[in-house]
Amino acid sequence: xxxxxxxxxxxxxxxxxIIGICSLIWFYIQKKSIGxxxxxxxxxxxxxxxxxxxxxxxxxxxxxxxLVFNMSALWSLGVIEQLQGIGLGVEYYLHxxxxxxVLPEFLVLGMHHILIQKFKVDCFRRVTAVGYSCVxxxxxxxxxxxxxxxxxxxxxxxxxPISFAPFESLIFTSIIVPQASFLGHLSxxxxxxxxxxxxxxxxxxxxxxxxxxxxxxxxxxSLKKSDILNLEFLEIESVTEDSFPTVRFLDxxxxxxxxxxxxxxxxxxxxx
Numbered sequence: 333x334x335x336x337x338x339x340x341x342x343x344x345x346x347x348x349x350i351i352g353i354c355s356l357i358w359f360y361i362q363k364k365s366i367g368x369x370x371x372x373x374x375x376x377x378x379x380x381x382x383x384x385x386x387x388x389x390x391x392x393x394x395x396x397x398x399l400v401f402n403m404s405a406l407w408s409l410g411v412i413e414q415l416q417g418i419g420l421g422v423e424y425y426l427h428x429x430x431x432x433x434v435l436p437e438f439l440v441l442g443m444h445h446i447l448i449q450k451f452k453v454d455c456f457r458r459v460t461a462v463g464y465s466c467v468x469x470x471x472x473x474x475x476x477x478x479x480x481x482x483x484x485x486x487x488x489x490x491x492x493p494i495s496f497a498p499f500e501s502l503i504f505t506s507i508i509v510p511q512a513s514f515l516g517h518l519s520x521x522x523x524x525x526x527x528x529x530x531x532x533x534x535x536x537x538x539x540x541x542x543x544x545x546x547x548x549x550x551x552x553x554s555l556k557k558s559d560i561l562n563l564e565f566l567e568i569e570s571v572t573e574d575s576f577p578t579v580r581f582l583d584x585x586x587x588x589x590x591x592x593x594x595x596x597x598x599x600x601x602x603x604x
Contacts, residue, residue, distance in 0.1 A: 334474070336589050337343035341411065344411075344414075345413070345422065345554060346422055346425050346426055347425075347525075348410070350429075350464075351406060351407060354393060354399065354402070354464055355399070357392055357393070358392070358393045358396075358399050360396065361392060363405045368392075368394045369460055371388040371392040372389045372392070372462040372511040373385040373389035373437060373441075373461050373462075374383065374456055374457065374460040374461070375456060375457045375458075376457045377460075378441050380558075381557060381558070382554055383550050383554040384552075384554045384555040385407075386434060387433070387459055387547075387551055389460075390437070390467065391464065392462045392463070393462065395506075396442040397509065398465075398512075401486065401487070401505065402418070402463060402464045402465055402506070403464075404487050405472070405484065405486055405501070407485075408483075408484050409468065409484070410514045411482065412424070412425050412474070413425050414476070415479065418478055419478070421472070423537070424535075426540065427535035427536070427539075428470075428535060429467060429471075429489075429533075430432070430540055430543060431532065431535065431543075431548075432466065432467040432470040432471065432520065432523060433467055434547065435523045436454065436467075436519035436522075436523050437466065437519075439523065440461065440513070440515050440519045441513050444456040444515075459513075459561060461513045461516050463513075465505070465512070465513070465535060465600075466516050467503070467518035467519055467520065468520065469517045469518075470520040470521070470523050470527070471524065472484065472523045473520070474524045474528045475496045476497060477529075478528060479494070480494060482494040484497040484501075486501075491563060500554045501517075502514070502517050502518065505517065511558070525602060548572045589598065
């Protein structure tokens, strides 16, 4: 018999939390009848400055099959949290999950930019991606390099050698779920190899907290400018001169509001 579920949850705290978050978001999306276009990321929405979608697209799932595939694979990959002996572990998992949420999305947008601008494939402007697959494929790739003897369990019964799992899963999902993002999954694999080979390295608590802070600032500012939420405590002003964004608390005469000054160029930046 296997280990009790509660014991496994305690062994994989970060993985368990992420699965819980993704499942709750899926339940909320179903209850509110939210469409993928409302939470997903596309080239068009990115160039409009809706950067908050980088986060919402990663943690949102519309199809229950998509959710089950990603979460079952992620649960199996949670073994990474227990591998402190080979340089992995909970901290490593959290640090690089932060990068795997963001970097593959930028890589996908870069690919779409090339396809649209150079090859004139205009339909990629509106291709909208949702799901945690980029992160899952990234961790598959990292584990295949760090511990190639591992197995990846899917749906509780399908077992794949981890050394072949990234590309096997890439083909498998393309067949089972035709609308799955091939470029999104491939981007996760590419970033995974970059981390496993040490091309992307050096993440620690300082960098993780710093990146999380700035990602949060960009998320809130883009959310405010998109008028999705009424964040009255934020004031965002554009200035005519080029300058870096600054964040400061106003004095008591301004009722303690948080003011964020940013140049107009930031709001209209095109990804290249």
